[in-house]
Amino acid sequence: MDPSTQLYEQDATGWQRGMYEDVKTTLRAPIVNWFFRTLTANEPVFARYMWGQLKPLFQTRAFGDYTVSYRDTVLSALEDGSPDLPRYRRDDLDVRPAEWRELRGQLATFDIVAPRLALTFAVCDRAMNDGPLESDPDDAASMAPLPPWLDRDRGRSVTMIDDDGVPNDLSDAIDGIREFHGLEGGLPSIYRCLAQWPGYLDLAWTDLEPILESAAFERGCDDADAVVDAHLEKLPYVPRLSPTALADQGFDKSTVEELQEFVRSFNRGAIETVLTAIFVYAATLDAAGERSL
Incomplete structure (x- = not known):
């Protein structure tokens, strides 16, 4: 696995292009995360098999309940136990209307994706590393369809800058962000996106x-x-993602071990606070999604 090698959307062809379209449609967000792009570039057969195993998990009402609860628990904890979150208007950031729409729209995309990625990482890590998952649905929501309106027509296509393209006037904020999240490698996508609006990111991080x-x-x-x-x-x-199930699909031991390490790196460590912080940033611009169904 080479994490620096990715298959970007514009380069995807054939079944890979179709899978990317399916990922975006199923996750209801105009973005294919780095996790999927890296797996597709390095282990395309596994990426296709994994997506087939994961896709049904995102299509139930219980999943919809989970996404809004995941967001709500973070924001509710802050509302109950800390000073009020700052709320910014366009005039506070001195940005043009088009920039304001892009900032809020792209942040809304991350707000949509965060609960979905948290579940993806947890399912893959548990199935491949910690032992079998359990399936014990006990109510109608566990099998009922995902409400068609949830997270529809939210978000905009995401753009980002490279790590070496971060404006110099954000250096103090980026240092603080790295220290808080415990980041050792490149900046996560959310911060490379927000760095396109240095006035917002600098102010938001300070607050x-x-x-x-x-x-x-x-x-x-x-x-x-x-x-x-x-x-x-x-x-x-x-989902049949255990090492035994993968061996049955023809994946050799060394490949499975590399995949185990890869998914573990996404589910443990800094990623937890990165995903949950997305909701906090989104709330500052009134771009956060539903908090209950």
């Missing part, structure tokens, strides 16, 4: 740093983990 470092945010992250764990106990079916 949000003490909130993100608070006990309330830590509690929100723990509560979000609990929401994921609870949903994993009631999946509509069990």
Whole structure:
């Protein structure tokens, strides 16, 4: 696995192009995450098999309940235990109307994707590393269809800058962001996106740093983990992603071990606070999604 090698959407052809379209349609967001792009570039056969196993998990009402609960637990924890979140208007950021629409729209895309990625990473990591998942649906929502309106017509296509393209006047903010999340490699996509609007990111980080470092945010992250764990106990079916299942599909031991390490790196460490912080940024611009069904 070479994490620097990705198959971007504009370069995808054939079944890979079709799968990317399916990923975006199923996840209801105009973006194919780095996780999928890297797997498709390095292990295309596995990426196709994995997506076939994962796709049904995103199509139930119980999944919709999970996505809004995951978001709500983070924001509710902050509302209950920290100073009010800052709320910015366009005039506060001195941006043109078109820039304002792009900023809010792209941030809304990350807000949509965050709960979906959290579940993707957790399912893959648990199935491939920690032992079997369980399927014990106990109500109609576990098998009922995902509401068609949820997260529809939200978000805009995402653009980002390279790590070496971050404006110099953001250096202090980026240093603080790296230290808070414990980042050692490149910046996560959300920050490479927000860095396109340095006036917003610099102001938001200054205002949000003490909130993100608070006990309330830590509690929100723990509560979000609990929401994921609870949903994993009631999946509509069990994806066949265990090492044994992958061996049965013809994947050799060394490939499976590389895949195990890859998915583990996404589900553990800095990614937890990166995903949950997305909701906090989105809330500052009134770009966060539903918090209940």
